[in-house]
Amino acid sequence: MKNMIGIFDSGIGGLTVVKQVFKYLPEYEIIYLGDTGRFPYSTKPLENKINFSLQDAEFLIKQDAKILIIACNTITSFAGQKIRKKSSIPVFDVVSSGAYGASKITKNNRVGLIGSRDTINSDIYKLYLKNINPEIKLFPRAAQLFIYLVEENYIDYPETTQIVKNYLEPFKKDNIDTLVLGCTHFPYLKKEIKKAVGKRINLIDPAEELVLQLKEYLNNHTKTENKLARGRNHKFFVSGDVDNFQKSAKKIFSIDLKNVSRLVWDNEN
Amino acid sequence: MKNMIGIFDSGIGGLTVVKQVFKYLPEYEIIYLGDTGRFPYSTKPLENKINFSLQDAEFLIKQDAKILIIACNTITSFAGQKIRKKSSIPVFDVVSSGAYGASKITKNNRVGLIGSRDTINSDIYKLYLKNINPEIKLFPRAAQLFIYLVEENYIDYPETTQIVKNYLEPFKKDNIDTLVLGCTHFPYLKKEIKKAVGKRINLIDPAEELVLQLKEYLNNHTKTENKLARGRNHKFFVSGDVDNFQKSAKKIFSIDLKNVSRLVWDNEN
Numbered sequence: 076m077k078n079m080i081g082i083f084d085s086g087i088g089g090l091t092v093v094k095q096v097f098k099y100l101p102e103y104e105i106i107y108l109g110d111t112g113r114f115p116y117s118t119k120p121l122e123n124k125i126n127f128s129l130q131d132a133e134f135l136i137k138q139d140a141k142i143l144i145i146a147c148n149t150i151t152s153f154a155g156q157k158i159r160k161k162s163s164i165p166v167f168d169v170v171s172s173g174a175y176g177a178s179k180i181t182k183n184n185r186v187g188l189i190g191s192r193d194t195i196n197s198d199i200y201k202l203y204l205k206n207i208n209p210e211i212k213l214f215p216r217a218a219q220l221f222i223y224l225v226e227e228n229y230i231d232y233p234e235t236t237q238i239v240k241n242y243l244e245p246f247k248k249d250n251i252d253t254l255v256l257g258c259t260h261f262p263y264l265k266k267e268i269k270k271a272v273g274k275r276i277n278l279i280d281p282a283e284e285l286v287l288q289l290k291e292y293l294n295n296h297t298k299t300e301n302k303l304a305r306g307r308n309h310k311f312f313v314s315g316d317v318d319n320f321q322k323s324a325k326k327i328f329s330i331d332l333k334n335v336s337r338l339v340w341d342n343e344n
Numbered sequence: 345m346k347n348m349i350g351i352f353d354s355g356i357g358g359l360t361v362v363k364q365v366f367k368y369l370p371e372y373e374i375i376y377l378g379d380t381g382r383f384p385y386s387t388k389p390l391e392n393k394i395n396f397s398l399q400d401a402e403f404l405i406k407q408d409a410k411i412l413i414i415a416c417n418t419i420t421s422f423a424g425q426k427i428r429k430k431s432s433i434p435v436f437d438v439v440s441s442g443a444y445g446a447s448k449i450t451k452n453n454r455v456g457l458i459g460s461r462d463t464i465n466s467d468i469y470k471l472y473l474k475n476i477n478p479e480i481k482l483f484p485r486a487a488q489l490f491i492y493l494v495e496e497n498y499i500d501y502p503e504t505t506q507i508v509k510n511y512l513e514p515f516k517k518d519n520i521d522t523l524v525l526g527c528t529h530f531p532y533l534k535k536e537i538k539k540a541v542g543k544r545i546n547l548i549d550p551a552e553e554l555v556l557q558l559k560e561y562l563n564n565h566t567k568t569e570n571k572l573a574r575g576r577n578h579k580f581f582v583s584g585d586v587d588n589f590q591k592s593a594k595k596i597f598s599i600d601l602k603n604v605s606r607l608v609w610d611n612e613n
Contacts, residue, residue: 086387111387112387112388112389112392114384114387115383115384117588118355118380118381118383118584118585118588119381119584119585120381120584120585120606121585123381219496220492220493220496220498223489223492223496224489227488227489227492229489229507232507232510233506234503234504234506234507234510235503237502237503238498238501238503241501241503315387315388315389316387316388316389316390319386319387337389342611
């Protein structure tokens with residue numbers, strides 16, 4: 076029996092959370108599921124994407140995850156509460172962590188948010204922030220193209236800097252003091268984003284916030300912490316092409332992934 | 345019984361072929377399948393994407409298509425031959441048409457090609473061109489980011505012009521006289537592409553070539569032509585979200601789609 080930290084996403088973006096775990100909690104073993112065979116969830120009808128997400132969580136719990144991390148803002152938006160209800164283990168998600176991180180650091184209670192179209196349309200950050208501090212005013216903006224620029228590794232180009240600037244320009248008049256990078260791909264554009272919004276704006280990386288909160292949680296829950304598997308035998312599962320996943324992980328996230336297996340869903344044709 | 349022209353793609357890109365049909369063959373009724381629920385095929389293992397494509401073709405034939413159009417370069421690359429073998433009706437595909445169109449117009453037998461990463465890696469254009477004219481030398485380059493720029497409708501920006509220029513710069517030293525736009529999204533960047541490669545280069549839009557060839561075919565096969573349904577009751581099926589599809593069709597392709605139904609695959613969960 077292995078008591079691992081389970082992390083999942085519909086694709087490869089969740090690897091940014093993996094990188095933060097490797098950085099802040101390097102002693103623990105993780106199991107990752109990237110449901111790349113059904114990526115992107117965004118084009119699927121709502122009932123399907125909820126089912127997919129519940130299946131993902133269930134798979135990791137069956138594989139003996141003892142902590143569950145939803146490493147995708149969009150999945151959290153439509154399935155976060157449902158997964159929490161169904162899971163008997165602690166569940167962490169990037170939206171809660173991102174919202175919490177922003178609420179702690181903002182001084183003027185004016186917080187910007189960029190994310191995928193789905194995350195922005197879902198209003199999930201607004202909902203979470205309202206629960207934490209109803210005084211905070213959120214300024215959300217979709218920045219779907221940023222995801223593709225990262226996926227294509229088209230980062231160190233003046234055009235990218237300019238595109239980021241164009242998308243973030245409207246934040247200037249909002250007088251925000253904090254900006255949440257509400258998509259796991261966005262930390263890879265941190266330099267460009269900082270340049271666009273100015274240095275005085277705090278950037279919140281929900282993946283980093285999440286792992287720091289998990290670290291605190293483990294400090295306070297030594298019984299759970301003691302049970303967790305230690306070591307480097309991390310396991311990766313993808314429902315799509317394995318080779319593709321390894322190559323993109325290397326190219327985009329500079330992670331060399333060994334031990335990647337193909338997961339075949341029961342109802343796959 | 346309706347004898348329609350059947351057109352399919354894994355997503356929305358095939359609508360560029362639909363637009364060409366509306367332009368050059370406006371009297372005929374079409375049936376379109378966008379397998380958006382399983383888009384993109386590119387991340388799926390090969391056996392799955394082949395099966396998906398065969399299912400797509402079969403669905404249209406069962407719906408009484410009398411002509412079949414594979415409106416996607418990538419699908420043609422891995423399933424074109426298999427679909428032809430299994431189908432008893434005439435099959436047209438964008439790669440054959442694009443290759444044929446290029447072979448007719450090139451004077452110096454040096455032809456450039458841009459496409460999705462999958463299309464380029466498949467070498468399908470090389471294979472088809474070799475069959476048509478082994479003298480033609482092909483210069484292929486992946487331009488995946490172009491697809492996303494079109495999907496995000498990020499077109500009329502100087503950055504887009506510059507990105508297109510950067511990707512196409514290497515063609516300058518190849519001395520091509522013809523460039524095939526080997527992805528259904530690319531005609532939407534025609535202006536930028538023309539600017540980047542220069543006016544003397546012929547641009548081949550495979551969707552347009554295909555429909556012109558189909559027109560010629562129908563002129564020469566009056567028995568088939570006579571059977572085809574006339575009218576404006578076009579039918580659209582998508583396996584993903586209907587509303588999403590209609591909105592994107594409107595935004596990207598400026599087509600107002602009525603009569604869009606959701607197709608639920610048997611084995612869908």
